[in-house]
Amino acid sequence: MPKKKARKSSARSTQSGSDQLRWMYTQMVRIREFEEAVKRTFIHHPGVIRGHSHLGDGAEASIVGALSTRHDTDFVMPSYRCHGYPIVLGTPLRQMMAEVFGRKDGLCGGFGGSMHLADPSRHFPGTSGIIGQSIAQATGAALTAQVKKKGQIVYCFFGDGASKQGAFFESLNMAAVWKLPIVYVLENNQYQAYTHFSLEDANAVAGDPLSKKAEAFSIPGATVDGTDPVAVQKVVAKAADRARAGKGPSLVETKFYRLSAHGNVITVPPLPTQFPEHEAVAVYGNRKEFERWKSKDPVKRFRERLLKSRVLTQASAKRIEAAARTEVEDAVQFALASPLPAPEEALQHVYA
Amino acid sequence: MAREMMYGDAIAAAIIAEMQRDPNVIFYGQNMAMTERDPMLKKFGKERVRIAPISETAEIGIGIGAAMTGLRPVVELWMSEFMLVAFDQVINEAPRFRYMSGGQVSVPVVLKAGYGFCAGWAGQHSNCIYHTMMGIPGLKVVVPSTPADAKGLMAAAIRDNNPVVYLHPYMLTLDKGEVPDGEYVVPLGVADIKRPGTDVTIVAIGWMVKKALAAAERLAEENISAEVIDPRTLAPLDVATVVNSVRKTGRVVLVDQAPRHSSAAVVIAGEIAEHAVGFLRALRMVTALDTPIPYSEPLENYVVPNEEKVVEAVKSVLTHKAVAA
Numbered sequence: 203m204p205k206k207k208a209r210k211s212s213a214r215s216t217q218s219g220s221d222q223l224r225w226m227y228t229q230m231v232r233i234r235e236f237e238e239a240v241k242r243t244f245i246h247h248p249g250v251i252r253g254h255s256h257l258g259d260g261a262e263a264s265i266v267g268a269l270s271t272r273h274d275t276d277f278v279m280p281s282y283r284c285h286g287y288p289i290v291l292g293t294p295l296r297q298m299m300a301e302v303f304g305r306k307d308g309l310c311g312g313f314g315g316s317m318h319l320a321d322p323s324r325h326f327p328g329t330s331g332i333i334g335q336s337i338a339q340a341t342g343a344a345l346t347a348q349v350k351k352k353g354q355i356v357y358c359f360f361g362d363g364a365s366k367q368g369a370f371f372e373s374l375n376m377a378a379v380w381k382l383p384i385v386y387v388l389e390n391n392q393y394q395a396y397t398h399f400s401l402e403d404a405n406a407v408a409g410d411p412l413s414k415k416a417e418a419f420s421i422p423g424a425t426v427d428g429t430d431p432v433a434v435q436k437v438v439a440k441a442a443d444r445a446r447a448g449k450g451p452s453l454v455e456t457k458f459y460r461l462s463a464h465g466n467v468i469t470v471p472p473l474p475t476q477f478p479e480h481e482a483v484a485v486y487g488n489r490k491e492f493e494r495w496k497s498k499d500p501v502k503r504f505r506e507r508l509l510k511s512r513v514l515t516q517a518s519a520k521r522i523e524a525a526a527r528t529e530v531e532d533a534v535q536f537a538l539a540s541p542l543p544a545p546e547e548a549l550q551h552v553y554a
Numbered sequence: 555m556a557r558e559m560m561y562g563d564a565i566a567a568a569i570i571a572e573m574q575r576d577p578n579v580i581f582y583g584q585n586m587a588m589t590e591r592d593p594m595l596k597k598f599g600k601e602r603v604r605i606a607p608i609s610e611t612a613e614i615g616i617g618i619g620a621a622m623t624g625l626r627p628v629v630e631l632w633m634s635e636f637m638l639v640a641f642d643q644v645i646n647e648a649p650r651f652r653y654m655s656g657g658q659v660s661v662p663v664v665l666k667a668g669y670g671f672c673a674g675w676a677g678q679h680s681n682c683i684y685h686t687m688m689g690i691p692g693l694k695v696v697v698p699s700t701p702a703d704a705k706g707l708m709a710a711a712i713r714d715n716n717p718v719v720y721l722h723p724y725m726l727t728l729d730k731g732e733v734p735d736g737e738y739v740v741p742l743g744v745a746d747i748k749r750p751g752t753d754v755t756i757v758a759i760g761w762m763v764k765k766a767l768a769a770a771e772r773l774a775e776e777n778i779s780a781e782v783i784d785p786r787t788l789a790p791l792d793v794a795t796v797v798n799s800v801r802k803t804g805r806v807v808l809v810d811q812a813p814r815h816s817s818a819a820v821v822i823a824g825e826i827a828e829h830a831v832g833f834l835r836a837l838r839m840v841t842a843l844d845t846p847i848p849y850s851e852p853l854e855n856y857v858v859p860n861e862e863k864v865v866e867a868v869k870s871v872l873t874h875k876a877v878a879a
């Protein structure tokens with residue numbers, strides 16, 4: 203199938219070698235800095251973030267590795283844990299943070315918040331807070347791609363927990379039957395809220411990888427080290443090529459570890475809400491597990507690897523990190539200064 | 555004897571008491587009983603207390619099947635919207651079997667879920683979906699507003715031989731109140747007059763009962779006597795208690811957290827229109843505005859009913875003059 207030449211890609215899928223590795227590291231750092239700033243907000247500016255926020259720290263290699271294969275107009279449809287993806291797509295952090303803070307200048311005008319970021323101009327149509335349902339919607343985006351024939355594919359990200367929803371099974375079956383151009387990235391961060399995946403997944407109970415589910419639909423399935431962006435890139439690239447070639451969907455399990463708790467504490471206002479300890483410690487009393495995975499922190503590991511292979515120098519790494527910190531701090535200041543929406547604005551946008 | 559308890563704890567106490575009473579009662583759901591240290595698991599063991607994956611269709615369907623065959627499951631669903639992915643099971647399965655079998659089969663399952671969490675959870679986690687369920691014959695719908703009712707109605711729900719959707723307003727989880735010790739059962743289908751009054755009837759549901767009582771307190775300072783009625787169960791609905799009050803006051807304010815046309819208020823208004831005709835002089839519905847629930851605080855506050863809106867509505871029905879025909 204003739205490949206449409208991608209325009210200068212926000213995901214830099216056209217880059218190669220060291221440039222791309224540096225780009226990947228930069229995106230991973232930007233995600234990490236953003237998530238840490240969100241987390242700090244609960245302490246430095248209590249009450250500014252409402253409801254439930256969920257962070258992608260630990261998922262950076264999975265997100266960036268997968269999206270490094272993306273072409274400019276491919277759709278990206280993650281779950282409600284959605285901060286990382288638009289960061290890679292180039293969505294301005296100012297608008298993102300302002301949305302998390304519920305401000306007028308937010309990406310969605312304060313209507314959606316942390317769980318419901320959307321940036322359709324960058325082919326990121328939105329997210330659902332109802333687990334698993336976005337898998338069907340992503341499959342619908344793949345239907346659009348198939349019908350419109352512009353060479354687009356869909357990157358559908360969802361959690362290990364979501365793979366237990368009916369929508370997962372129904373969607374993958376249809377995508378396989380209709381040969382839809384979609385890559386299903388099952389992000390196994392090992393927890394479904396407070397539940398370890400070994401307590402609720404049939405494949406895990408049998409000692410199999412979660413990608414075994416692909417066999418039920420007779421589509422390719424693979425499990426990859428989700429703490430290594432290059433490994434993720436390699437596997438997802440294959441799945442993306444297959445989708446682009448019109449051969450249908452694949453399922454890629456990226457296995458990594460969520461480094462923060464599921465989300466901030468759920469409580470009734472005006473009680474303060476903050477990030478608790480990770481469930482491994484707070485629920486299961488298993489600090490060892492947490493420390494073991496923390497030592498595999500994908501951002502740190504990738505940094506070390508790039509230093510070793512001289513793709514980065516200490517100085518260039520620090521420059522990337524300082525730039526990300528500055529960018530995120532600017533986003534926080536922007537969001538804090540942005541006004542809250544006027545109450546009557548709530549009446550807008552109910553219908554198109 | 556009674557003791558002060560938090561709303562959430564009162565629900566748990568009822569489930570524990572019913573599990574002690576009846577070995578057929580089982581309890582499962584997501585993100586519960588994760589470790590051996592879980593107190594429910596310790597008390598009742600792995601067979602009766604289980605953790606479930608994020609699989610509402612199966613969780614609810616399994617509850618129905620187990621109920622049809624001899625168990626009395628209580629399914630923890632956390633937020634009422636999560637039931638929506640399994641709405642066939644809730645609406646078109648559980649309530650149908652009794653009738654379709656000509657009265658041979660019963661489905662004693664309790665679907666427990668919080669609802670209406672207006673705390674910045676945005677469009678998909680803050681809703682009130684009871685209207686959709688209260689009009690389904692065969693299905694019962696319970697919405698307690700106090701810790702005591704939370705306990706008593708959970709006991710009744712578990713003992714009931716029909717599918718019961720037990721909806722608890724998340725905003726009340728930490729509220730405290732006196733709860734009777736020991737066995738305490740509040741019958742389904744009996745409204746409670748939470749505050750007697752003579753000038754106006756306020757019918758409020760769930761979290762809104764708290765707002766209505768606060769409004770009534772403020773109105774009392776202005777010598778306005780409001781009667782606050784909590785239906786407690788939306789199906790069966792105690793129409794008589796509401797209608798009797800309206801016959802007395804002639805003026806009514808219905809307070810409901812749901813948008814107008816998907817509120818229970820709209821159903822209650824219809825019953826009042828039919829059964830209190832000749833007595834009714836003015837009626838107002840204080841509901842959520844017709845929007846999804848927004849994330850940002852000023853937007854959310856604008857959309858959801860509050861004490862001020864109730865006070866204002868009461869004053870408007872009291873000053874309403876019937877227009878001469």
Ligand SMILES: Cc1ncc(C[n+]2csc(CCOP(=O)(O)OP(=O)(O)O)c2C)c(N)n1
Binds near residue numbers: 283391395460608
């Ligand atoms: C249908 C449904 N059921 C339950 C929930 C509550 N819930 C919110 S997040 C979550 C865990 C999701 O786990 P996973 O899919 O692994 O994604 P992760 O949070 O790990 O990114 C659950 C159960 C929900 N949002 N929707």
Ligand SMILES: [Mg+2]
Binds near residue numbers: 361363393394395
């Ligand atoms: Mg997970």
